[in-house]
Amino acid sequence: MIELSLEKARRWFTEEHEARLAPLAEFALGELNDRNRDAFGKGWIDWPAADHSALYREVDAIAADFRAKSNATVVIGIGGSYLGAQSALSMAKPAFTGEGDHEVIFAGQQLSPTYHAHLLQYLDKREVTLVVVSKSGTTLEPSAVFHTFREYLEKRSGVEEANRRICAITDAEKGSLRQFADERRYVTLPIPDDIGGRYSVLTAVGLLPMALAGIDYKRVMQGAARMREELAKLKVADHPAVKYALARHVLYQQGFVAEALVTYEPRVADFAGWWQQLFGESQGKDGTGLFPTMLRYTTDLHSMGQYVQDARKILVETVLDVHFSDEPELVVPRGLDEKNAYLDGVSFSRLQEVAVESVMVAHSEAGVPNILIRAKGDPESLYGELVYFFEIACAVGGYLMGTNPFDQPGVEAYKNEMRSRLKA
Numbered sequence: 001m002i003e004l005s006l007e008k009a010r011r012w013f014t015e016e017h018e019a020r021l022a023p024l025a026e027f028a029l030g031e032l033n034d035r036n037r038d039a040f041g042k043g044w045i046d047w048p049a050a051d052h053s054a055l056y057r058e059v060d061a062i063a064a065d066f067r068a069k070s071n072a073t074v075v076i077g078i079g080g081s082y083l084g085a086q087s088a089l090s091m092a093k094p095a096f097t098g099e100g101d102h103e104v105i106f107a108g109q110q111l112s113p114t115y116h117a118h119l120l121q122y123l124d125k126r127e128v129t130l131v132v133v134s135k136s137g138t139t140l141e142p143s144a145v146f147h148t149f150r151e152y153l154e155k156r157s158g159v160e161e162a163n164r165r166i167c168a169i170t171d172a173e174k175g176s177l178r179q180f181a182d183e184r185r186y187v188t189l190p191i192p193d194d195i196g197g198r199y200s201v202l203t204a205v206g207l208l209p210m211a212l213a214g215i216d217y218k219r220v221m222q223g224a225a226r227m228r229e230e231l232a233k234l235k236v237a238d239h240p241a242v243k244y245a246l247a248r249h250v251l252y253q254q255g256f257v258a259e260a261l262v263t264y265e266p267r268v269a270d271f272a273g274w275w276q277q278l279f280g281e282s283q284g285k286d287g288t289g290l291f292p293t294m295l296r297y298t299t300d301l302h303s304m305g306q307y308v309q310d311a312r313k314i315l316v317e318t319v320l321d322v323h324f325s326d327e328p329e330l331v332v333p334r335g336l337d338e339k340n341a342y343l344d345g346v347s348f349s350r351l352q353e354v355a356v357e358s359v360m361v362a363h364s365e366a367g368v369p370n371i372l373i374r375a376k377g378d379p380e381s382l383y384g385e386l387v388y389f390f391e392i393a394c395a396v397g398g399y400l401m402g403t404n405p406f407d408q409p410g411v412e413a414y415k416n417e418m419r420s421r422l423k424a
């Protein structure tokens with residue numbers, strides 16, 4: 001369940017704004033629903049409702065095989081081929097679970113020699129499988145890391161056995177990774193042509209890492225399908241994803257040029273990383289777009305809180321207040337000293353709740369618009385709901401701004417520069 005509250009942003013985004021801009025919101029939602037417009041990037045919209053039983057069978061078979069063969073799978077990818085899977089695992093796989101688990105370790109999400117060399121050393125004591133994820137099949141970081149780890153595996157277990165321990169998730173037909181995987185007869189899973197990297201977490205890109213980590217990914221898909229169905233029924237005036245998109249659009253026009261997704265739950269913090277790519281690449285173009293950033297409270301209140309409260313007012317806070325059904329009850333002990341007595345017997349859930357309310361009041365009164373998105377449910381289905389909710393909001397927001405939310409022409413500049421230097 002996802003609820004939006006604009007109460008602490010109403011000073012800036014009034015009901016009058018909302019009414020006056022309703023036709024613009026209608027237009028943006030219409031653009032999203034027009035499947036012929038930017039059709040190339042829209043495969044994700046109806047994806048959760050389609051029958052994926054054949055894909056699920058393949059995912060389950062690969063996950064079972066890799067879990068039987070190994071106790072650690074390295075998932076190599078970057079951007080949309082990394083952030084979604086990582087955020088799903090953080091949200092739905094409890095931390096501190098200890099021995100006996102099948103480890104899923106991410107790599108190729110940067111170029112650190114230390115990280116990757118240390119990981120290779122660590123793998124010496126493990127049985128290893130690899131999953132390489134790249135839609136284009138040509139991205140520098142995963143290519144460099146994949147071939148390094150592939151060679152490691154081939155030296156360790158021979159080419160034949162290594163080939164049986166590698167899965168490639170890539171375009172069904174195109175790209176050098178597809179060609180390489182077919183030549184080596186790797187097991188492969190496709191990334192649909194009409195779903196861009198940052199919208200791809202509910203395809204094999206996210207589902208296989210989830211399955212490897214033991215997450216019930218079918219519940220994730222059910223959550224996304226439920227959210228799709230709910231949102232599809234709504235008119236603009238009641239549509240929380242459209243309202244969120246419209247609020248941040250209006251706030252941007254008033255000079256709030258950055259938006260922080262605020263989380264209070266470490267399990268949700270990596271979701272903000274996924275959200276950041278989604279909004280950054282979809283809307284940061286043509287000299288416009290809010291700068292998406294993230295704040296992890298209450299930790300960052302003790303480092304960034306001063307800035308948020310008192311510095312120049314450029315920031316919108318979007319508070320993602322998530323409550324999981326598996327949240328344990330934890331209570332501060334009684335009999336504390338006089339100064340701490342107000343904490344006596346108080347539950348941590350209550351502390352979190354009071355922190356959310358108090359921070360929203362303090363920051364909004366100081367001039368920081370606060371949007372509240374409250375979400376409740378089990379971690380798997382809620383992950384699916386949240387992904388779908390923010391994807392819709394992001395695409396609608398792109399259309400509000402008059403941009404195409406499915407391309408990212410700007411990321412090529414540094415890549416071209418790098419390629420030309422490396423080839424020189």
Ligand SMILES: O=P(O)(O)OC[C@H]1O[C@H](O)[C@H](O)[C@@H](O)[C@@H]1O
Pocket residue numbers: 078079080081133134135136137138139142197198281408411
């Ligand atoms: O999946 P890949 O083709 O390897 O792409 C991985 C990422 O790299 C690129 O630089 C794009 O900006 C991202 O949108 C993409 O998700």
